[in-house]
Amino acid sequence: MSKKDDFMDEIINKEGMSRRDALKFMGVSPIAAAAIAGAGSSSLTKAEASDAQGKIVIVGGGAGGIMAMAKLRSALTNPDITIIAPNETHIYQPGQVFMAAGEYTYEDIVKQNSDFIPDDVTWIKDAVQTFDPDNNKVILRSGDEVVYDYLVVATGLQYHYDWIDGLSEDLIGKHGISSVYLNDVEKGTADGGSITWEWFNKLRDAAKSSKPKVIYTQPNTPIKCGGAPQKMLYLSADYLKEAGVESELVFATSGGKLFGAVPAVDKELNEVVQPRYGNITNKFAHNLVAIDAENKKATFEHKYTIKGEYDEDIEEYEIITKVDRVEMDYDFIHITPPMAAVDTVANSPLAWQQGSAKGWLEVNKETLQHRRYSNVFGIGDICGIPIGKTGGSARHHAPIMAANLIAQMEGKKPKELFDGYTVCPLKTQYGKIILAEFNYKGAAPSFPLAVEEPRWMWWAFDLYMLKPMYWHLMMRGLM
Numbered sequence: 286m287s288k289k290d291d292f293m294d295e296i297i298n299k300e301g302m303s304r305r306d307a308l309k310f311m312g313v314s315p316i317a318a319a320a321i322a323g324a325g326s327s328s329l330t331k332a333e334a335s336d337a338q339g340k341i342v343i344v345g346g347g348a349g350g351i352m353a354m355a356k357l358r359s360a361l362t363n364p365d366i367t368i369i370a371p372n373e374t375h376i377y378q379p380g381q382v383f384m385a386a387g388e389y390t391y392e393d394i395v396k397q398n399s400d401f402i403p404d405d406v407t408w409i410k411d412a413v414q415t416f417d418p419d420n421n422k423v424i425l426r427s428g429d430e431v432v433y434d435y436l437v438v439a440t441g442l443q444y445h446y447d448w449i450d451g452l453s454e455d456l457i458g459k460h461g462i463s464s465v466y467l468n469d470v471e472k473g474t475a476d477g478g479s480i481t482w483e484w485f486n487k488l489r490d491a492a493k494s495s496k497p498k499v500i501y502t503q504p505n506t507p508i509k510c511g512g513a514p515q516k517m518l519y520l521s522a523d524y525l526k527e528a529g530v531e532s533e534l535v536f537a538t539s540g541g542k543l544f545g546a547v548p549a550v551d552k553e554l555n556e557v558v559q560p561r562y563g564n565i566t567n568k569f570a571h572n573l574v575a576i577d578a579e580n581k582k583a584t585f586e587h588k589y590t591i592k593g594e595y596d597e598d599i600e601e602y603e604i605i606t607k608v609d610r611v612e613m614d615y616d617f618i619h620i621t622p623p624m625a626a627v628d629t630v631a632n633s634p635l636a637w638q639q640g641s642a643k644g645w646l647e648v649n650k651e652t653l654q655h656r657r658y659s660n661v662f663g664i665g666d667i668c669g670i671p672i673g674k675t676g677g678s679a680r681h682h683a684p685i686m687a688a689n690l691i692a693q694m695e696g697k698k699p700k701e702l703f704d705g706y707t708v709c710p711l712k713t714q715y716g717k718i719i720l721a722e723f724n725y726k727g728a729a730p731s732f733p734l735a736v737e738e739p740r741w742m743w744w745a746f747d748l749y750m751l752k753p754m755y756w757h758l759m760m761r762g763l764m
């Protein structure tokens with residue numbers, strides 16, 4: 286069977302796409318062709334097969350850790366790899382958004398890490414408690430020490446629902462509160478998906494007899510999948526529109542724009558996507574700081590600037606930043622939690638010690654090599670680099686990080702450079718996605734198509750193909 290047949294089989298039999306849609310998709314989609322063509326190639330920037338020796342320890346067995354392991358293992362002739370990963374279960378986290386939309390269930394997005402970690406890799410099912418890079422070792426929760434020659438940090442990030450006064454994880458799913466993000470990557474739970482699908486339905490039912498006010502928040506910290514707050518906004522808006530019910534939707538974001546990274550996408554969202562619903566109000570520069578769950582009140586810090594005194598010397602008005610507290614009532618609220626580097630990294634010498642990236646892993650934004658410990662590299666969300674906390678970024682990190690780590694093992698200078706690539710499959714309604722790909726320089730579409738155009742093709746790609754590609758290709762280092 287050809288790779289194309291394999292994929293047809295996978296998306297029809299396992300992903301539930303109809304044969305007609307699969308044929309249509311394969312026929313029209315340049316990405317399908319590219320995905321299949323790319324399926325056999327080992328990487329984007331192929332790490333040359335190398336005889337380099339040394340003990341590599343990877344910390345974290347999520348998207349980045351498993352991809353790093355697979356790439357290094359295939360690129361080294363005699364790999365000596367240890368992975369420290371407490372999680373037996375592996376969640377395909379982007380699938381939580383499709384769970385929230387009622388398209389996937391938990392069973393669709395979960396597999397065992399033993400499917401991906403081969404026997405010749407030492408798997409320590411524990412977590413790192415302390416990083417000690419000055420002595421090339423980590424200390425586990427069990428108290429055991431693991432020494433290394435080279436370290437790859439792939440711990441991802443952690444949520445901070447607790448930074449919102451009055452909120453705790455156990456309130457999610459109660460009092461009209463939801464959050465698609467809710468999961469525990471160590472335990473392998475993904476409750477945010479199922480809770481938010483219930484929330485969509487409660488919202489629709491409430492809207493049959495009233496006009497509920499719904500708030501969607503986005504915090505002032507870096508977040509993984511920066512598009513997810515708006516994905517929830519548009520998918521639920523579309524769900525209510527289809528049901529023919531009325532509601533009042535407020536998008537309250539700490540940011541100043543809907544999609545600052547790509548102006549064309551920002552324009553499309555403002556001028557086409559949001560007007561399609563007609564019931565969305567944006568509240569920019571609003572950061573959720575407190576919640577009164579019982580009384581359904583949310584408090585935001587609203588930051589803005591005003592003109593101060595005229596300064597004769599510099600011939601300009603002084604700009605004064607003001608912060609007001611703004612309280613809003615709601616019937617339902619979807620909360621995106623503040624996020625930060627996991628504590629074990631944030632409290633270690635490996636973290637940026639100051640500046641806006643404080644706490645995140647201090648790597649060079651292009652080589653992904655630690656800026657102070659040359660035998661340490663990073664992959665995935667933990668990296669303290671300007672953009673890209675997505676699985677799509679981690680996929681691009683993997684071959685670059687692997688090639689650079691091997692160069693370091695060989696005593697050469699790391700020379701592969703990450704361009705900042707990230708991707709946001711922004712669901713603007715059921716059946717339509719804007720595939721916003723961008724990097725440090727701006728829009729970076731992989732295909733010669735208008736980046737801002739919502740397309741069914743991307744919806745079909747995301748819903749039916751990306752998940753099998755994640756499990757069968759990315760987790761095995763094949764793309």
Ligand SMILES: Cc1cc2nc3c(=O)[nH]c(=O)nc-3n(C[C@H](O)[C@H](O)[C@H](O)COP(=O)(O)OP(=O)(O)OC[C@H]3O[C@@H](n4cnc5c(N)ncnc54)[C@H](O)[C@@H]3O)c2cc1C
Pocket residue numbers: 344345346347348349350369370371372377378379380381382411412413414439440441442465466470471509510513627629664665666667674675676677678679708709710
């Ligand atoms: C709702 C949602 C929607 C998303 N949508 C998209 C999307 O559409 N497209 C996209 O590309 N990405 C999306 N993402 C983001 C994507 O899932 C992450 O960017 C990706 O998983 C990052 O990989 P990672 O390895 O850095 O972190 P993770 O995959 O989170 O893995 C980190 C691992 O490290 C482990 N760990 C943590 N601390 C330690 C320790 N001290 N010792 C050992 N192990 C440790 C954790 O248990 C975990 O298994 C989404 C995420 C969510 C939650």
